[in-house]
Amino acid sequence: MNYDRIKKNETESKGEFMIAVFTDLDGTLLDNKTYSFDKAKTSIELLKSKNVSLIVVTTKTADEIEDFKRQEIGEFFIVETGCEIIAPDECFKLGKGYRHAREVLIKIKEKFPVKGFGDMSEKEISEITGLSLENSKKAKKRKYTEPFIPLGEFDLQEAEQIAERYGYRIYRGGRFYHIVDKECDKGKAVKFLIDKLKRKYGSILTIGLGDSKVDEPFLKIMDIPVLIPKKIGIYEKLDVENVRLSPYPAPLGWDYSIKEILNELEAGSS
Numbered sequence: 555m556n557y558d559r560i561k562k563n564e565t566e567s568k569g570e571f572m573i574a575v576f577t578d579l580d581g582t583l584l585d586n587k588t589y590s591f592d593k594a595k596t597s598i599e600l601l602k603s604k605n606v607s608l609i610v611v612t613t614k615t616a617d618e619i620e621d622f623k624r625q626e627i628g629e630f631f632i633v634e635t636g637c638e639i640i641a642p643d644e645c646f647k648l649g650k651g652y653r654h655a656r657e658v659l660i661k662i663k664e665k666f667p668v669k670g671f672g673d674m675s676e677k678e679i680s681e682i683t684g685l686s687l688e689n690s691k692k693a694k695k696r697k698y699t700e701p702f703i704p705l706g707e708f709d710l711q712e713a714e715q716i717a718e719r720y721g722y723r724i725y726r727g728g729r730f731y732h733i734v735d736k737e738c739d740k741g742k743a744v745k746f747l748i749d750k751l752k753r754k755y756g757s758i759l760t761i762g763l764g765d766s767k768v769d770e771p772f773l774k775i776m777d778i779p780v781l782i783p784k785k786i787g788i789y790e791k792l793d794v795e796n797v798r799l800s801p802y803p804a805p806l807g808w809d810y811s812i813k814e815i816l817n818e819l820e821a822g823s824s
Contacts, residue, residue, distance in 0.1 A: 572755040573819070574607045575812065576744055576772060579614060579622075581728045581765040582782045583808050587684060591627075594805035597812040598627060604816065609747070611740050611764075611772055613699070613727055616640060617692035635725060635734045635768060636743030637698035648743060649698035649735040650721075658722045658733050659700050662713050670702040670733075683729060698738070701730035725768040732768065741771025748775075761815055763800075763808055766790050773797065778815055782807045 610628040631640040637649030679690040762776030773779040800807035
């Protein structure tokens, strides 16, 4: 890590300098089974005490992140795999509407047995994800993307070719595949937000945490990318240079890595 560059940027921006943590939720900050983040609460409070911005980058819907907003976990929210950015006083819509993603799923259905969120009841989503019925209802309120699961024989490469013909791509998340507007991904949305923040702060140090392939686009553009394991010693294979491997799954690995990085930054800037 280049601490001299950090100091230089602080000087050039006349004291205005921002550290931003960009984080995925499921399997990164949140336990993949219980969705708890209790073991990361001390590091979340630590970020607040140091005026470090926490920015959520998720496949979840705008309705699903309302609980995080109420708990003041996150300053900005990038939802539905980069299709919308929710800022404190404005919103940026980057993706095509939900019906287009559903149309792509219908085309994929002509070749493979698959089932999307639009085909599922709230009870089915709850059984698959472990979410409460109330949160499953929020997960169904999609504006841009369609998560789905294969029900039998499924060729991802062929499904991707179908999606490509209609201007979409398929990402594999922790539990579901996601049909996403080709013009959107987590990386593009994060870059869009970073560019806007740079106009205000002049210089930003970015820390990013994720656990799956869908996080790769935004981890690639982080100053400090961190990969959270699925289980101890088991990591998703990502093409991200200089990625740190957190030793523990979520949420403990998130807590550990945030504290480790902040300690290093303090030691390097003293």
